Amino acid sequence: MLGERDPGLQPERTRLAWRRTTLAGTVVAVLAGKAGVAGGASGSVLAAGAVCCVGWVGVLTVAHRRIRRLAGDSREPERLAVRWAVGVVVCVLLTAGGGVGVVLG
Numbered sequence: 001m002l003g004e005r006d007p008g009l010q011p012e013r014t015r016l017a018w019r020r021t022t023l024a025g026t027v028v029a030v031l032a033g034k035a036g037v038a039g040g041a042s043g044s045v046l047a048a049g050a051v052c053c054v055g056w057v058g059v060l061t062v063a064h065r066r067i068r069r070l071a072g073d074s075r076e077p078e079r080l081a082v083r084w085a086v087g088v089v090v091c092v093l094l095t096a097g098g099g100v101g102v103v104l105g
Contacts, residue, residue, distance in 0.1 A: 020094075024064045029095065032048070032098060042105065044101055051097065052097075052099050052101070054091075055097075057091075062084055066084070
């Protein structure tokens, strides 16, 4: 029927979105590392690279936890808690900021 919603589609789309987010974070971390190595490793570049890596690991942790929860069972998945949402936003900002710091440093 046209008006019915398949409850299995939304969790699948959300899992795929988390995977894209982790892939984007990985690309930022790798490119920041490449820029840091190519530009010479000063103290500020190493610090920015460390911030980038810490943010990337945080994003991976939250994303992996969320992907496991979404793949768990056929019930409707629970909402992402506010503290985890804030945590992933902070980690994304750390990753991006660290990447920019490496490139500009």
